[in-house]
Amino acid sequence: MKTKKQLGLTTRLSWTGFLFTLPFVIGFVLFFLRPLWQSLTFVFSKVDITLDGYITTFNGLQNINYIFREDATYTTNLIESLTNLIWQVPLIVVFALFFAIIMNQKFRGRVFARAVFFLPVIIASGIILNIIQSDAAASSMLSGEVVSGGTSSQSDALKDLLANSGMDSKVISAITMITDNLFDLTWKTGIQMILFLGGLQGISPSLYEAAEVEGATGWESFWKITLPMLMPITSLNVVYTIIDSFTDANNKVMLQVMNNAQLVRYGWSSAMSWCYFLLIAVVLSLVFIVFAKIQRSGDRIKY
Amino acid sequence: MKFLKQNPKVLRDRSVKLCIDFLRTVFIITLSYLFVYPLLFMVCTAFQDPTSVNDPSVILFPKKWSLESVKEMIEVLRYWDSAWLTLIIAVTSTLASLVSCSLVGYGLSRYKFKGQNLIFMLVVLTIIVPPQTILPSKLLNFQFFDFGGLLSLIPGKPSVNLLNTVWTFVLPSLFATGLRSGLFIYIFKQFFSGLPKELEEAARIDGCSAMQTYVRIIIPLAVPAFITVTLFSFIWHWNDLYSSSMFFTNDVKPLMPLLNSLDTLLERSSIGSSAYVARTYKASATLLTILPPLILYIFTQKYFTESIERSGIVG
Structure with missing residues (x-):
């Protein structure tokens, strides 16, 4: 005697899947979307703190005007941290790749060398x-x-x-x-090096053996095997290096954002961080486009 | 010379190999120096007698060892309270992230449902938006916290102030949106995708519920991923500067913001912050701050170096 129609297996499974992700959905709304929306409204308003809450009054583009026209250091800080990003990210990724290739080789004292090379992961904090x-x-x-x-x-x-x-x-x-x-x-290469190491160990040794049989030198197999196989991790590393720079204690824009927020200047602080984020978003989408292009041209060669 | 003519190729290979070995050794020693020397230097400075810090004949190891500056900094930083606070934040948030992020990663990788891609895109969004963008409004939300409007249903108490409590870290972590939770979800998702599909089917046929399957079958298989996330979550929470300096306004703070305002603290104490005299004090404070994660690293070093490889993030 069925009182309720039994749900189909796929429907039931899809609901279970959604239930598993429910914590994130709630958290996203409460601790991400809501603050994100609020900080967007802060950009265009004046924020006053009262005893049991805060009041925002719309003031148009005044905050944006202020940070670019009147604040003495914001524009220079913004340019500086962007230029730093542009030349440091490729260097960090190349260094990490280099270290990972060396750490991946077999030599005496490798365990010790690894322990030392991962120290920066523990102490990767700008202040220290x-x-x-x-x-x-x-x-x-x-x-x-x-x-x-x-x-x-x-x-x-x-x-x-x-x-x-x-x-x-x-x-x-x-x-x-x-x-x-x-x-x-x-x-700053710690995590990136670990990711590259993982990637290097994922490359099947038979590829190198085949290349050797065909007469490829180590140099050739690096450019023709190692690098193309590591492309997905390289893009992951570039993105990680960029997002890691947000929480760097030497990131002057972020320090300025924090200082303004601590001085209860929420409007300016939000405006500063939103402008920074928009510029970063442009950089990140450029990175995605470039790596998608590389990936595609690699696929064309294969087939 | 005769030997040379006989085996030119073998000889060349051998000399190339020797050259590479030599270069590699030099390189590794140089870099180890770059990583270890500053730390060694800091430890030596921290245990130096403050009065002899400017003695130019002291190169590395102090002539007179002393615990004075360490003792002094324990008081200035209020070390036991602050370290305990930092530890509680790191441990509880890590536990919370482990539970929530693994569930979310599991749901995203092993089930198919409408909006799944959208949810994953949202996870990526939480990774790429700088945390500072939402920090000011997060601060206000925590100062006047109302559980998303739930508290306003109870008359007389519109909100509670969560600032200066560990809840500012634990609550978001419980809902998979804490410090770098997006990355942890990503790690779990990647790991779970690598497990064979038949696991769930077999468990379901044997009558396991979804939650039972997860707890009894998936978690034991995912130990490497759990270890990776535990270690990184602990370290990142310990090293966090921005969120902790925003959410903690009292004198007892997590250690990183304290270290960041070290000059002010030294100024306020009897020591003063003039560059050279304060050097041993600064070194002691730094040592005290990184000591707990450093000890953790020494004991879990093997897991650290092997964790990512085994957790298959990159696969």
């Missing part, structure tokens, strides 16, 4: 990096020797050397910018 870096720099100034990468005396010497060899000043400043930040960049 700043402190230990300035620490080492201060001591090198005291004892008159260069302790770790990125101290001024070292890059001055490099500048002189390059200038004497007749290089263009723009090229020189680009090179010294990279050497000055070498320390920071290597410290």
Whole structure:
């Protein structure tokens, strides 16, 4: 005696699937969509805190006007953090790939080397990096020797050397910018290196064996096998490096956003972070387009 | 010379291999130096006698070891309270994320339903939107928290203030929207997709409910993914700066925001923040802050280095 019509198996399964994702759906509405919508309204309004809540009054584009026209540092910070992103992300990803390839080889002391190379994952925090870096720099100034990468005396010497060899000043400043930040960049490769390592171990050894039989050198099989096989992880790593820079303690735009929020200037703070986010969204979509193109051209070669 | 003529190829291969080995060793030693030296330097500075910190003849190991600056910083940072707070935040949020994110990842990877792709797109959206964009309004929401309007149904108490409590971290984590929850959902989703499809069918035929299948069959198989998420969640919560400095306004804060405002703290204490004298104090504070995750790393190092490979995120 059936009182209720039994639901079909697929319908039941699809409901179960939805129930599993329900925590996220609720959380998305409560802790993401609602604050996101609110902060969007904050961009166009004046926010006043009262005893038991807050009042927003619409004031048009005043906040946007303020951050770009009157705030002394926002525009420069925005440009700086974007340029940093553009030249640092490729370098970090290339470094990570390089480290991963080395860590993937078999050699004595590999366990120890791995333990050391993953240290940055644990201490990947901008504040701590700043402190230990300035620490080492201060001591090198005291004892008159260069302790770790990125101290001024070292890059001055490099500048002189390059200038004497007749290089263009723009090229020189680009090179010294990279050497000055070498320390920071290597410290930011932790997670990306782990991801690449995972990817490298996923490549079937038979591919390399086949290439060797056909007479390919190690160099050739790197460009023809390793790199194409790692493309999906490379795109993942590029995206991860970009989103990781949001929470970097040296990201000046984000520090400014936080400071303004702590000073209860919610309108300005929201306007600043939304403009930053829109620019990042443009960068991310460019990344997606580029990697989709690479993937497609790779597929064409295969077939 | 005779040997050279006999085996040119073998000899070349061998010398190339030797060269590569040598270069690799040099490279690894250089990088290890780059990673370990600053830490070693920090530890040595932290245990140096503050009065002799500017002695130029001290290169690395102090001539006079002392615990003075460490003791001082334990007081300035209110270390035991702050570290306990940070630990509670990291542990409870990690547990909450483990439960919620694994469920969501499981639902997204093993079931097919309408709107599934949309939900996954929303997960990706939570990953790529900078957390700072929603922090100001999140702050206001927590200050006047009303459970999405539920509290307004009860007259007389329109909202509760959740600031300065661990709930600011645990509540979003419970609903899979906490600190980097999107990434954890992604990790679980990738891992669960790699398991054989027949698992659920067999369990269903044997009469397991969906939840039973998940708890009894899927979780035991997903241990690597759980370990990965546990480690990263703990580390990221411990190292979080932005959310914790927004949500905690009292003197007892998580350690990262304290470390960020170290100059102000030193200024306020009897030490002062002049660059050279304060160096040992800063090193001690840094050491105290990274000590717990560092200890965790030493004991779980093997899982860290193997976790991602085994959890199949990249597969």
